[in-house]
Amino acid sequence: GGVSRSITGLSNAMDGRVNTNRVMQSYDKSSFYSFNWCRSKGYDWYLPAIQELQSLQHVIDVVNEVIKNVNMQAIGKKCLYWSSTEYDGERALTVDMDNYNIPSYKKDFSLYVRAVSTF
Helix, strand or coil: CCCCCCCCCCCCCCCHHHHHHHHHCCCCHHHCHHHHHHHCCCCCEECCCHHHHHHHHHCHHHHHHHHHHCCCCCCCCCCEEEEEEEEECCEEEEEECCCCCCCEEECCCCCECCCEECC
């Protein structure tokens, strides 16, 4: 599944690091699988906010070329990715990399997760 079904109040649409840090400081962080998977890559890694995913979408070909050069898995162009931005208590926002849609899904729905890091 995506993120925990818990109501998180993760409303930050621009900074997934803020959202991820908030989850990592919560008492029930173990149920937030997507956030934990991203953070397990290192302290600087996090589940991106909705606007960060949209920014990636706009430059997906350039980003995928860089990713390819370092032997990592490309961002899927026909995939839906979770953001760390909550839509309401039971849903979170996602980005459809194929067509610029921003649907929300129930948090237990299985979608892709992309960890990001800034430097």
